[in-house]
Amino acid sequence: MTIYHDIERLIQYGLHKEMISVWDIDYVRNALFHLFELKGEDPVTINEEPPDTPASILERMLDYAVDEGILEDNTTTERDLFDPKIMDRLVPRPSEVIRDFYHKFEKEGPEAATDYFYQLSKDVHYIRTDRIAKNMHWYSETEYGDLEITINLSKPEKDPKAIAAAKANKDASYPNCLLCKENVGYAGRLDHPARDNHRIIPLDLEGEHWFFQYSPYVYYNEHAIVLSREHRPMSITKESFDRLLDFTDQLPHYFVGSNADLPIVGGSILSHDHFQGGHHEFPMAKAPIEHEFTVPRFKDIKAGIVRWPMSVIRLRGADRHRLSELGNLILNSWRSYTDEDADVYAETNGEPHNTITPIARYRDGQFELDLVLRNNRTSDEHPMGIFHPHEEVHHIKKENIGLIEVMGLAVLPGRLVDEIEALGDYMVNGKLDDAALEDEQTAKHVPWAKSIVKETNITSDNVKEVLQEEIGKRFSEVLEHAGVFKRDDEGQEAFLKFINQL
Secondary structure (H helix, E strand, O other), rough: OOOHHHHHHHHHHHHHHOOHHHHHHHHHHHHHHHOOOOOOOOOOOOOOOOOOOOOOHHHHHHHHHOOOOOOOOOOOOHHHHHHHHHOOOOOOOOOHHHHHHHHHHHHHHHHHHHHHHHHHHOOOOOOOOOOOOOOOOEEOOOOOOOEEEOOOOOOOOHHHHHHHHHHHOOOOOOOOOOOHHHOOOOHHHHHHOOOOOOOOOOEEEEEEEEEEEEEEOOOOOEEEEEEOOOOOOOOOOOHHHHHHHHHHOOOOEEEEEEEEEEEEEEOOOOOOOOOOOOOOOHHHHHHHOOEOOOOOOOOOOOEEEEOOOOOOEEEEEEEHHHHHHHHHHHHHHHOOEEEEOOOOEEEEOOOEEEEEEEEEEEEOOOOEEEEEEEEOOOOOOOOOOOOOOOOOHOOOOOOOOHHHHHEEEEEEEEEHHHHHHHHHHHOOOOOOOHHHHOOOOOOOHHHOOOOOOOOHOOOOOOOHHHHHHHHHHHHHHHHHHHHHOOOOOHHHHHHHHHHHOO
């Protein structure tokens, strides 16, 4: 196939996905000729059905760009900087996308509007569905319900040239971060992804300008990011609760939540105020209330402690403003709360430790606000965090427990695929005491694997299933470590002590 053939196939794909119309064909073709430094020729005839994804066409076009010296290096980073420029020739302008989104919103409702925008984000290859399909995903049965596990294989490793560029380019400050609205249409650089084919939707949340987009590497269905127009630090306040609940009022089929606003217990990007949402029911949302309580002055709000490994308060009511008021009372009380017996300190040496991870949803005609109590204090025994995954579970998960993990979805590193496969072979063949310990990939897993072998008869037929189930149980331990009030009698009494002083 020639580059001209691939250009025509891409144009047919754009027509099929209704990103362009017949009146755009010559314009798009000429734009692609220019991008690929072609003199042009009469269009070839295409008799093939257009594909459902542009991935295969783009791969050939990128190969051509490498062969012709249009791309300097044949690395994933360079290719990922160029293919958004190819797709940008097909993507409607931001104003058109916004117009179409709100037209559908008004005529067909919020779900039709998000369906349109999500599909567009996939069609334009901003959401790289071909890579996301590589991720592993399963559910593991635990005492807290079926926890969700995914092993992330979709994010490419950074190549050495990109890493060197990031170190050398410390003065680059535009856009300020990956979440800023200025990323729309940004060409990218070796240390910042290209966003030529990226589009965002403006939202008004409690009178303030915000934007709504999708994550390019979705971890769950319709994984959305809601970002402030301003580049300002994350902050959990009453206004945060107001905005979260306002979002669910406008898009009631979506949940939305925020990472906490302190290091260790917060998300990876604390420099830009943002939320994450989507059309997905997480395990925590399915967890029941195990202890109901009433807060004076808020008898119209149902409140309770959720049966969950972390310390979660659920508020439920018809008036979202009242939920926000009670959420603020709990937040302020928690910010200043100390219980030495429970190892909870609001601050040490002037450094604050207590904050909240909030999640909002609209369910069965009522607003819900889940408030997950967090504390980021460290100690000599737990230098990464007292309420953080402890060292014995680091072989599975040692990164921060952010919003997604809090809700019961473990996002685990890609290294685990090869490590667990090798570990399974050693378990089946009885080599945990020698070969597995000598193998750098599996040595850290051996104590855990030995405990599994003691309890379960491992065979080549069941080893994969057993290990997946045990990873889920390990993840429940991770969440228990992150829980401020532990699940034993003493911990739950301490939780009630906090509740009773509200």
